[in-house]
Structures are given as structure tokens and as C-alpha cells.
Amino acid sequence: MATKYLGERIKRKEDPRLIQGRGHYVDDLKLGGMAHLAFARSPHAHARIKSIDAGAAVATPGVLAVYTGEELKGQVGFVPCAAGLEGLKIPDHPCLATGTVHYLGEPVAAVVATSRYGARDAAEKIEVDYEPLPAVLDMEKALVKGSPRVHEHLTDNTAFVAKLEAGDWNAVRQDASLKVIKQRLINQRLAPASMETRGVVASYSPGEDTLTVWSSTQIPHILKTQLAIMSKLDEARCRVITPEVGGGFGSKLNVYGEEGVACFASRKLGRPVKWIEGRRENMLATIHGRDQINDLEIYAKPDGKVAGFRCRILASMGAYHQLLTPAIPTLTALMILGAYDIKNVFVETVGVFTNEMSTDAYRGAGRPEATYIIERAMDLVAFELKMDPVEVRRKNFPSSGKDISMATGVVYDTANYEKPLKKALRLAGYNRLRKEQERLRKKGKYLGIGVSTYVEICAMGPSSRMPGGGWESGTVRVEPTGKVTVLSGTSPHGQGEETTFAQIVAEQLGVSFDDVTVYHGDTSVVPMGIGTFGSRTTAVGGSAIYYASERIKKKMAKFAAARLGVKPGELLFRDGKIETSDGAKSVPFGSIVVDAYSAKTLPAGVEPGLFEQFVFEPPNYTYPFGAHIAVVEIDEETGEVRLRDYFAVDDCGRILNPLLVDGQIHGGLAQGIGQALWEEHVYDESGQLLTGTFMDYALPKAGCFPWFHTANTETRTPVNPLGVKGVGEAGTIGSTPAVVNAVVDALRPLGVRHVDMPLKPEKIWKLMKGNAGDGGR
Amino acid sequence: MRIQVKVNGTAFESDVEPRLLLVHYLRDVLDLTGTHIGCETSLCGACTVLVNGHAVKSCTLLAVQANGAEITTIEGLASDGKLHPLQQGFWEEHGLQCGFCTPGMILAAHQLLSRNPHPTEAEIRKGLEGNLCRCTGYQHIVKAVQYAAEKAATGGQ
Structure with a gap:
């Protein structure tokens, strides 16, 4: 039997260096002559800059330079936005503010000094005279005619309006048997809060005229292109290297102004410049997630089948667009029907400028919002029709199969929603829980059971639908010694693909897992790539590597066939040998490698060497699905929610490494549950951020969670050769509505049908005391 | 100010700025970059090291406060090439x-x-x-x- 790697629980290749403190993150980098960069940032949400006095900063010993927006004008391009929507307004987004600041924490001036402390000291000495302007923070008020404008040169605060409509709405409106259920949902603003903040080292060599940038990013190749454009440099002379990245969750799927300033400073000064973001800066000026207001209208038949679904999405853009800001809520519209066969749909999405930090991709990026909307909608139908929420979902599932066309225009690769639901109900003991709930209710106790049967859109994606292309590259190189090097254009930062990719190649080539080394995140080493986001790394990047290995095999089989006197198609690669399927004839893998490189006898039409590349273009997205069940208890004295149990059954297609799949689900659950119960970024009416530190922003701790009970079903996707769908975001997407549904279910005896997140004790306590306040019922 | 510390079994003597944080001393002066900085306010624990056997957040301790201490960082945990x-x-x-x-x-x-x-x-x-x-x-x-x-x-x- 050949050694099997795919599907096995294999420990990570990444870990030995990381558990011994031997990995290198960007702040661990030291270069000769390296200077340090710090920023002076706006203390106002909206203000005119009357004057900047940098005299004291410039005079500070050790300060090499101070830059303002005026000095960057014409020298450094704007921060890019890649989203292309009809009628989209894209305000100029300078790396340092010029004339007006538009959000709290916007960089206004930059200081370069010989030491880290010196740069920060000098940044505090920069005197800026501001004239405060009215700040726009409330999305609804922002859309009222005559509202103060975020960008004075624009006619209003609307960034774009997009509509998605399908079905026969006349028929829906005339059907008197339909119950119309309306509800507003608030999807609050969140902080991605990777444990490593952002950071960059830019090093320009005047002699060679080359720029090397080490950045804590998820997209090294895109960053290289964009920095070259911003810096007006020949892209062939730019290189981006991604060292270890301490988490991203979408927040590092971006091109930031600070990176542009670091490149500018390094070129001006002719020496390396390092910028490491502080945590407070990270909370203020690294992209935020979510922040939508959703107004729903559900048209339900008496048996629970939903005939029509309407939603108006107000999505906060913040003051500027970052790389994908306006594209995020369009994913909400695309996935708004979730796992349900609803023929009539209407979604209006309005992107709104506010004087806040930009929103952009945060784990799930638009899909958690969609899932929250539709999964809350299913529970609202159950509430109004007095049905079991599981029954309502079953009424609305499409029939199982492949290529399921949705009214929103997307085609789900596979669907079998009953399968994980059944498994989750059994795992949780659903019927038993309902009986326990009945008993406890009689005693005045609050137990809630929440279900969510989600679908997500992953493996991004077909290039026709992606702003900068959705393909991915993979290179496999068999070295002359027989060791194998793999290069990927993806940029994993904790997901573990150094391990997964090695599993794929080892199994394909029949070599030892230990003999495969994976490299990524260096634009001079990896020919080209897109990056890591949208649960695409294994599904798209892994498929490229799979096909590159196939090319290697095809070539090696020709050499081996010539030696063995058989046809290339008869040969199998296993356990370090290339052999006929009956094992009668075989040749060591290593000797064919020598044949290929020594090139003494080349089969007809075969080039010497063993290095092959493949660029995989996915024909469709993948649509992983699953069923989650949350069980909560609410303290009737304090209103505190205790998550008693959590059951997650996820179908992410074929599982290549169950250990890593579990890890992705757990982490996703923690973030999704975090949104439901605790996390919330809050600006006050003047645009000050009230949650700028980990003291105020409630990042979940180890004691916040119960043991997660996870399980899987495996429905392979036909979209790629591996059958994998992606699992990076599933936990986050499925869990938020499951928890909220559970809490609302617990409060059902009080007649509560909705509570907005986060479900903090104060809010619940008020509801229990009959004082709903805002956001209740 | 002059400080003496023993880090992972090795004695060091350094002149440091009084305001230098222990984490920056370890990372920037001693090149022990395995200790990380996540929040600078002792809330996240990424900078935790052992000072005289106690887990301490090195981002809110001054290097001068660690004078005379024995410190263990992640680099010092494995012994004789064997993982802890x-x-x-x-x-x-x-x-x-x-x-x-x-x-x-x-x-x-x-x-x-x-x-x-x-x-x-x-x-x-x-x-x-x-x-x-x-x-x-x-x-x-x-x-x-x-x-x-x-x-x-x-x-x-």
C-alpha cells in the first residue's frame, strides 16, 4: 500500500519554529541603518487642517525627516480601491491627509527617526491646528437631504446603490394568504484584531534602484503591483516579502497608506524604514468589519414556505474606500437567500460614507451578514407562525444535488442541507433539549436552543467575478537530489498550508512528506499569485499545485516508461518508486530525477529538468454548508448569557487534514460567537472611538467558551480536482445567528422576537424587566 | 542605567535608558525576538516571559525593574534540543x-x-x-x- 497523506491528521510543518520563538515576523527584522516611522493622527472625526507646525519635531535629535500630505502630493499615489461597481464614487484617498481629515486616527504627518521611541516622541510634538467640522456617523441621517457631507466635493453621502431583483413581485403582492413579516437587524461594527498588528519595512537601494518591502500582508503580489503604482516605480524593480504573519482575518487583505509612506521615506532617505503599528492605532486605523443596517420583509405562506424576500442594506463604507470596501456588502446581497429555495427576491444595497474608519473584509466579509439576515428570518417565520425553527428550514431547503440555481443568480456547486442538519440534531439531542426547555420554562428558567443552517460562498473565485482575477499559481520543482520544492502564490498566515500543500504533493508524487518544502510570500521567489482570503488557499491554490504535480508526473512517466519498456499511462507513483500497477516493474523516483536533469537521453519532445507550473482558474465558486446548534442559559437575575453547548457540523467538501479543519472551525466559532455576545466597535456622536483598546473592546478569552462539539459531512465539490471547498470562514458565518437565535428562543416566553447584537447582560436584563429600550423586540 | 540580568541561563550586563521596556530590551538589545508585542497595555499577554519563575507581561515592566532577575523566554524553554x-x-x-x-x-x-x-x-x-x-x-x-x-x-x- 502506498503511504497516504490526504485525509490524515498530520502535525504542522510550521510549528517547530513557531513554538520555539524562531519564526520571524516583520518587527523581528533588523537591517543596517534602519530608521523608524511613526504617525501623527487626527484627533477629530472631521476637521479642516488650518496649519501644521512640525518645527519642534524636526528639531528633535535623531529625527531624520517629517512629512505631511502636502509634501507627498504628486509623489505618492492614492490608496487604491479595486472594487468596480456601477456608479461607485471613489473619493481620493491620500496616504497622509491633505486639507481635511475625514476620520479619527487618519494619518496627518509622518516622522522618521533613528529610534523607535524617538519617532513616537517626535510625532507627539507635531502641532496641528484643526477647525472641527460636523461629523457624519449615523447612516440614516447621512442619507437625509441636507445632511453634512463626509466629502464636501461630493453631492451626498451615497457611495453607490445596487439592486438585485428576481421573480414575480406582482404575484407575491397580490397573494393575500402570505404573512408579511418585517424586521430591522443591526450588524454592528467589529475589529478584526489580529494579535500581530500591521507592520512594514521598506528598503530602497539607490544603487540598484530596487525597492524591497517586508509587509505583514495576505496579498504580497497585489501589494507589489499597487506599491509600484503608488510609488511610481518600475514594478520589475519591486519585491514584496511576507514574513510570518500574526493573523489577518481579512484586515491584511489590503493596501494601506502607511505602506506607501514607508516606501516614500525609504526612497527619500536611501535607508530602510520600519513602521510597526501600535494596538491603539490598529483599533483606529486598520479596517473594521461588518456595520450594516438591514430592513427585512419576509413573505411567508401559512405552512412556513417563504415566497418572497426583500431586504434593504445600508452598509457603512467609512470615510474612504480601502481595497475592497464597497464590494463587501455586494456579497451580502449575493448570498442573502442562504440555504433556501426562495424564488422572489429583491435587495437594495446602499453604500454610505461616514466619518469613520473604512470597513472592508473581516472573516466572512459580507457573508456573515447575509447568513445572519436569512437565518434570523427563518426564526422570525417560526416565531410568527408558531412553528419549530427546524421545520421552517426544512420547508425551504432546495432538493439536494449539484448546480443549484438560485434566484440571486449564483449556482451552488453542491447542496445537501438535510445531511448536516440531521447529524447536528442528533449530536445535540434536539428533541431532548426541547423537552428540557419546556420543563425549565415552567420553573421560570431561560434555556434557549438556536439553529443555523448556513451556506457560504468560498474558494474565490472565477476571474470573471473577481476584481483582479481569481486564479492561483502553483509551481512544483523536483530538485536534482530528489527533494521537492513547492511554490504557491497564496499567502497563508496561520492556516497551515505549508503542511496541506506538502500533503498534496507527497501523495501525488509518492515521495515522503518530509521531503517536500513549501514556499510562499516572496514575489521574487514565487512567479505570480493572488493571495490568501475568501477561503481560497487550499481550494484554488492547492488545485494549482495538484495540477503542477500532475505535469511533473506526466514528464517523469515518459522517462520511466522509456527505461521500463512500458506505456507512460500504466505507471503509478508510490513510496519513492515509479512502477507498474502490479509492481512487477519499477524504477526509483530519484533515478528518474537524475535522468531528467542529466538529460543524456531525452524522450521525444521532452525538455530537460523537472519544474512545472500551473495556473488554476476555478470554473465556479464553492458553496460549503453546515448546521450549527447553540444552547444557551440566561441568568434570570443578571441577564448574562451562558453558552452552555455548541454543536457544529460543517461540510467543507473533502477533508485533507482533520486537525487543521477543526482548528479553522474553532477559531471561526470564537469570532462568530464573539460578535453575537460581546464584540462591538463604538463611535460616539462626535466620532470618538470608545473601544480603542482591549480593555474596552471585548475580545473573547479562553473562559468564554464551552467545549465545541464539531463533526463533518463530506460532499466533494466538482469545481476542483481535490474536491475541497474551503473552511476558513465557515465557523464565523454559521455561529453568529445560531447564538442569537438561541438567546431569542430563550426569551420567547416574554414575547421577545428579536434582540440586536451584542447580547450583553444589560440589554437582556432590561428585556426581562419589561424595558426593551433600543434594539429589543 | 546599568542592569544585570540572567536570560535563559546567560548573564548580561547592559546600559539602558530608564524608560526602556523589558520587552524591548529582550527583543532589541538581546535579539530575543521570540517574545512578541500585541497590545502594549498588558491586556493580551503576547509578551509574557518568566521573571524569577513568575509569568510577567514584559510590555509593562521596565528593563531596570528586572535588574538582578532571572528571566526565561520562549527561546530558553527547550533543553538539549528537546522540546518542553x-x-x-x-x-x-x-x-x-x-x-x-x-x-x-x-x-x-x-x-x-x-x-x-x-x-x-x-x-x-x-x-x-x-x-x-x-x-x-x-x-x-x-x-x-x-x-x-x-x-x-x-x-x-
Whole structure:
């Protein structure tokens, strides 16, 4: 039997260096002559800059330079936005503010000094005279005619309006048997809060005229292109290297102004410049997630089948667009029907400028919002029709199969929603829980059971639908010694693909897992790539590597066939040998490698060497699905929610490494549950951020969670050769509505049908005391 | 100011600015970059090191306050090329993803196990509340600590 790697629980290749403190993150980098960069940032949400006095900063010993927006004008391009929507307004987004600041924490001036402390000291000495302007923070008020404008040169605060409509709405409106259920949902603003903040080292060599940038990013190749454009440099002379990245969750799927300033400073000064973001800066000026207001209208038949679904999405853009800001809520519209066969749909999405930090991709990026909307909608139908929420979902599932066309225009690769639901109900003991709930209710106790049967859109994606292309590259190189090097254009930062990719190649080539080394995140080493986001790394990047290995095999089989006197198609690669399927004839893998490189006898039409590349273009997205069940208890004295149990059954297609799949689900659950119960970024009416530190922003701790009970079903996707769908975001997407549904279910005896997140004790306590306040019922 | 410290068994003597934080001393002066900085306000625990055997957040301690102390950082945990049971546990149980919180998490767990060699799941979760992880959802970290406790109990080290 050949050694099997795919599907096995294999420990990570990444870990030995990381558990011994031997990995290198960007702040661990030291270069000769390296200077340090710090920023002076706006203390106002909206203000005119009357004057900047940098005299004291410039005079500070050790300060090499101070830059303002005026000095960057014409020298450094704007921060890019890649989203292309009809009628989209894209305000100029300078790396340092010029004339007006538009959000709290916007960089206004930059200081370069010989030491880290010196740069920060000098940044505090920069005197800026501001004239405060009215700040726009409330999305609804922002859309009222005559509202103060975020960008004075624009006619209003609307960034774009997009509509998605399908079905026969006349028929829906005339059907008197339909119950119309309306509800507003608030999807609050969140902080991605990777444990490593952002950071960059830019090093320009005047002699060679080359720029090397080490950045804590998820997209090294895109960053290289964009920095070259911003810096007006020949892209062939730019290189981006991604060292270890301490988490991203979408927040590092971006091109930031600070990176542009670091490149500018390094070129001006002719020496390396390092910028490491502080945590407070990270909370203020690294992209935020979510922040939508959703107004729903559900048209339900008496048996629970939903005939029509309407939603108006107000999505906060913040003051500027970052790389994908306006594209995020369009994913909400695309996935708004979730796992349900609803023929009539209407979604209006309005992107709104506010004087806040930009929103952009945060784990799930638009899909958690969609899932929250539709999964809350299913529970609202159950509430109004007095049905079991599981029954309502079953009424609305499409029939199982492949290529399921949705009214929103997307085609789900596979669907079998009953399968994980059944498994989750059994795992949780659903019927038993309902009986326990009945008993406890009689005693005045609050137990809630929440279900969510989600679908997500992953493996991004077909290039026709992606702003900068959705393909991915993979290179496999068999070295002359027989060791194998793999290069990927993806940029994993904790997901573990150094391990997964090695599993794929080892199994394909029949070599030892230990003999495969994976490299990524260096634009001079990896020919080209897109990056890591949208649960695409294994599904798209892994498929490229799979096909590159196939090319290697095809070539090696020709050499081996010539030696063995058989046809290339008869040969199998296993356990370090290339052999006929009956094992009668075989040749060591290593000797064919020598044949290929020594090139003494080349089969007809075969080039010497063993290095092959493949660029995989996915024909469709993948649509992983699953069923989650949350069980909560609410303290009737304090209103505190205790998550008693959590059951997650996820179908992410074929599982290549169950250990890593579990890890992705757990982490996703923690973030999704975090949104439901605790996390919330809050600006006050003047645009000050009230949650700028980990003291105020409630990042979940180890004691916040119960043991997660996870399980899987495996429905392979036909979209790629591996059958994998992606699992990076599933936990986050499925869990938020499951928890909220559970809490609302617990409060059902009080007649509560909705509570907005986060479900903090104060809010619940008020509801229990009959004082709903805002956001209740 | 002049300070003397012993880090991972090696004695160092340095002249430091009075305001220099211990974490910057370790990272920038001694080049021990395994200790990370996550929040600068002692809330996340990424900078946790052992000072005279106690888990301490080195981002809010001045280097001069550590004068005369014995310090262990993540680089000093393995001995003779053999991983510490906690390091083994984190590897075996997939207790890390991006790895940024891991050194601090391991050293906080080190203190936890030295005080309570057989912690329950709840005690492990409580004991690690000073250390934040955004990747793992903590479950595999709990398993990693359980693995190390088990290993120590069965004479693994």
C-alpha cells in the first residue's frame, strides 16, 4: 500500500519554529541603518487642517525627516480601491491627509527617526491646528437631504446603490394568504484584531534602484503591483516579502497608506524604514468589519414556505474606500437567500460614507451578514407562525444535488442541507433539549436552543467575478537530489498550508512528506499569485499545485516508461518508486530525477529538468454548508448569557487534514460567537472611538467558551480536482445567528422576537424587566 | 542605567535608558525576538516571559525593574534540543495557527502547571485568561496544556 497523506491528521510543518520563538515576523527584522516611522493622527472625526507646525519635531535629535500630505502630493499615489461597481464614487484617498481629515486616527504627518521611541516622541510634538467640522456617523441621517457631507466635493453621502431583483413581485403582492413579516437587524461594527498588528519595512537601494518591502500582508503580489503604482516605480524593480504573519482575518487583505509612506521615506532617505503599528492605532486605523443596517420583509405562506424576500442594506463604507470596501456588502446581497429555495427576491444595497474608519473584509466579509439576515428570518417565520425553527428550514431547503440555481443568480456547486442538519440534531439531542426547555420554562428558567443552517460562498473565485482575477499559481520543482520544492502564490498566515500543500504533493508524487518544502510570500521567489482570503488557499491554490504535480508526473512517466519498456499511462507513483500497477516493474523516483536533469537521453519532445507550473482558474465558486446548534442559559437575575453547548457540523467538501479543519472551525466559532455576545466597535456622536483598546473592546478569552462539539459531512465539490471547498470562514458565518437565535428562543416566553447584537447582560436584563429600550423586540 | 540580568541561563550586563521596556530590551538589545508585542497595555499577554519563575507581561515592566532577575523566554524553554512538554503539546494538538500569541501562551501555561500540575478544563481556561488568541478559539490550546500535564504526570519530563 502506498503511504497516504490526504485525509490524515498530520502535525504542522510550521510549528517547530513557531513554538520555539524562531519564526520571524516583520518587527523581528533588523537591517543596517534602519530608521523608524511613526504617525501623527487626527484627533477629530472631521476637521479642516488650518496649519501644521512640525518645527519642534524636526528639531528633535535623531529625527531624520517629517512629512505631511502636502509634501507627498504628486509623489505618492492614492490608496487604491479595486472594487468596480456601477456608479461607485471613489473619493481620493491620500496616504497622509491633505486639507481635511475625514476620520479619527487618519494619518496627518509622518516622522522618521533613528529610534523607535524617538519617532513616537517626535510625532507627539507635531502641532496641528484643526477647525472641527460636523461629523457624519449615523447612516440614516447621512442619507437625509441636507445632511453634512463626509466629502464636501461630493453631492451626498451615497457611495453607490445596487439592486438585485428576481421573480414575480406582482404575484407575491397580490397573494393575500402570505404573512408579511418585517424586521430591522443591526450588524454592528467589529475589529478584526489580529494579535500581530500591521507592520512594514521598506528598503530602497539607490544603487540598484530596487525597492524591497517586508509587509505583514495576505496579498504580497497585489501589494507589489499597487506599491509600484503608488510609488511610481518600475514594478520589475519591486519585491514584496511576507514574513510570518500574526493573523489577518481579512484586515491584511489590503493596501494601506502607511505602506506607501514607508516606501516614500525609504526612497527619500536611501535607508530602510520600519513602521510597526501600535494596538491603539490598529483599533483606529486598520479596517473594521461588518456595520450594516438591514430592513427585512419576509413573505411567508401559512405552512412556513417563504415566497418572497426583500431586504434593504445600508452598509457603512467609512470615510474612504480601502481595497475592497464597497464590494463587501455586494456579497451580502449575493448570498442573502442562504440555504433556501426562495424564488422572489429583491435587495437594495446602499453604500454610505461616514466619518469613520473604512470597513472592508473581516472573516466572512459580507457573508456573515447575509447568513445572519436569512437565518434570523427563518426564526422570525417560526416565531410568527408558531412553528419549530427546524421545520421552517426544512420547508425551504432546495432538493439536494449539484448546480443549484438560485434566484440571486449564483449556482451552488453542491447542496445537501438535510445531511448536516440531521447529524447536528442528533449530536445535540434536539428533541431532548426541547423537552428540557419546556420543563425549565415552567420553573421560570431561560434555556434557549438556536439553529443555523448556513451556506457560504468560498474558494474565490472565477476571474470573471473577481476584481483582479481569481486564479492561483502553483509551481512544483523536483530538485536534482530528489527533494521537492513547492511554490504557491497564496499567502497563508496561520492556516497551515505549508503542511496541506506538502500533503498534496507527497501523495501525488509518492515521495515522503518530509521531503517536500513549501514556499510562499516572496514575489521574487514565487512567479505570480493572488493571495490568501475568501477561503481560497487550499481550494484554488492547492488545485494549482495538484495540477503542477500532475505535469511533473506526466514528464517523469515518459522517462520511466522509456527505461521500463512500458506505456507512460500504466505507471503509478508510490513510496519513492515509479512502477507498474502490479509492481512487477519499477524504477526509483530519484533515478528518474537524475535522468531528467542529466538529460543524456531525452524522450521525444521532452525538455530537460523537472519544474512545472500551473495556473488554476476555478470554473465556479464553492458553496460549503453546515448546521450549527447553540444552547444557551440566561441568568434570570443578571441577564448574562451562558453558552452552555455548541454543536457544529460543517461540510467543507473533502477533508485533507482533520486537525487543521477543526482548528479553522474553532477559531471561526470564537469570532462568530464573539460578535453575537460581546464584540462591538463604538463611535460616539462626535466620532470618538470608545473601544480603542482591549480593555474596552471585548475580545473573547479562553473562559468564554464551552467545549465545541464539531463533526463533518463530506460532499466533494466538482469545481476542483481535490474536491475541497474551503473552511476558513465557515465557523464565523454559521455561529453568529445560531447564538442569537438561541438567546431569542430563550426569551420567547416574554414575547421577545428579536434582540440586536451584542447580547450583553444589560440589554437582556432590561428585556426581562419589561424595558426593551433600543434594539429589543 | 546599568542592569544585570540572567536570560535563559546567560548573564548580561547592559546600559539602558530608564524608560526602556523589558520587552524591548529582550527583543532589541538581546535579539530575543521570540517574545512578541500585541497590545502594549498588558491586556493580551503576547509578551509574557518568566521573571524569577513568575509569568510577567514584559510590555509593562521596565528593563531596570528586572535588574538582578532571572528571566526565561520562549527561546530558553527547550533543553538539549528537546522540546518542553508544553511545546510538544502545542505541536501535537495544533495549539497554534499564526503563532504570534504562542510564546506568551506557553509561558503563561508554564506558570499554570507549576502551580497546579493537574488542572481541570475550567482551571486551564481560567488560568489562561490573561492571554488572548484570535486564531484557535482556545480549544486546541486547552488540549495542548492537558497534553503537557499528562506528559509530566507520566514522567515525560
